[in-house]
Amino acid sequence: MTKFRVGDQVTGSAGPTFGAHAEYVTVPENGIIALKPAGLVPTDAVAVLDGALTALPFLRDAASLKSGQSILINGASGAVGTAAVQLAKHFGAVVTGVCSTANLDLVKSLGADTVIDYTAQDFTELGQVYDVVFDAVGKSSYIRSRKLLKPGGIYLTTVPSLPILMWMLVTRIFGKTRAKIAFTGLRRAKAMALDVKFISHLAASGHYVPVIDRTYNLKEAASAHARVQSGRKKGSVVLTLHDPGE
Numbered sequence: 001m002t003k004f005r006v007g008d009q010v011t012g013s014a015g016p017t018f019g020a021h022a023e024y025v026t027v028p029e030n031g032i033i034a035l036k037p038a039g040l041v042p043t044d045a046v047a048v049l050d051g052a053l054t055a056l057p058f059l060r061d062a063a064s065l066k067s068g069q070s071i072l073i074n075g076a077s078g079a080v081g082t083a084a085v086q087l088a089k090h091f092g093a094v095v096t097g098v099c100s101t102a103n104l105d106l107v108k109s110l111g112a113d114t115v116i117d118y119t120a121q122d123f124t125e126l127g128q129v130y131d132v133v134f135d136a137v138g139k140s141s142y143i144r145s146r147k148l149l150k151p152g153g154i155y156l157t158t159v160p161s162l163p164i165l166m167w168m169l170v171t172r173i174f175g176k177t178r179a180k181i182a183f184t185g186l187r188r189a190k191a192m193a194l195d196v197k198f199i200s201h202l203a204a205s206g207h208y209v210p211v212i213d214r215t216y217n218l219k220e221a222a223s224a225h226a227r228v229q230s231g232r233k234k235g236s237v238v239l240t241l242h243d244p245g246e
């Protein structure tokens with residue numbers, strides 16, 4: 001073993017095998033782990049990774065988001081959305097977040113330049129155009145969203161469907177705009193471990209904040225899953241081996 005010493009605190013992801021609802025988990029040294037920065041408490045260390053390990057490859061790799069570009073993020077209050085807002089601002093983009101009334105202040109506080117309440121306005125009918133539209137919750141299809149794209153603009157969605165796979169192929173060959181989906185959990189462990197390190201250090205330096213909907217004890221895992229499945233959480237749900245607050 002070369003990368004870690006006994007007693008090191010690490011943070012990371014169990015990857016597509018899941019299986020992290022346990023007191024002990026084995027991961028290979030070259031797995032999706034990195035040293036946890038001392039300035040991050042464990043709950044924050046996992047919360048910052050949850051959405052960001054998805055949002056980062058979407059924005060950086062699939063969209064090649066650049067400073068000065070404009071991006072609309074639909075579902076800006078979820079785990080992926082809150083991460084996308086913060087990372088897009090980190091990359092220097094001009095960010096519009098779409099969320100419900102209850103989450104407007106949260107999304108604004110994360111750095112969004114503009115927030116749109118989807119319960120009050122249809123964001124596809126406001127006449128604005130963007131370099132990138134990121135549907136973090138898969139609620140607005142490419143067909144519905146494409147009028148929001150500048151020529152050469154990119155639509156991204158996290159949620160797989162037959163239409164998005166078809167549009168991805170069609171727009172790659174013929175499109176003035178592009179439609180894309182990515183499967184971020186299937187990336188190589190080495191690339192994901194580098195992202196774990198990047199995100200953790202961004203958070204430890206105060207440039208990325210964890211958004212935690214609620215922390216549950218491991219005994220409450222079923223309730224935690226029910227909250228996740230509600231589709232209404234703000235940011236991430238965290239499971240801890242201790243009673244929250246201990």
Ligand SMILES: NC(=O)c1ccc[n+]([C@@H]2O[C@H](COP(=O)([O-])OP(=O)(O)OC[C@H]3O[C@@H](n4cnc5c(N)ncnc54)[C@H](OP(=O)(O)O)[C@@H]3O)[C@@H](O)[C@H]2O)c1
Nearest residue numbers: 054075077078079080100136139158182183184231232233
């Ligand atoms: N492709 C990939 O590699 C990949 C990786 C990870 C996750 N995913 C997928 O990404 C999706 C998002 O994950 P997540 O964890 O970020 O979801 P999440 O946290 O459960 O999203 C919940 C948030 O979405 C908002 N929301 C619900 N309906 C909405 C609507 N119609 N318009 C705008 N916002 C709405 C909710 O706020 P309100 O209820 O207040 O609106 C809530 O804050 C999931 O479907 C997940 O399976 C894909």
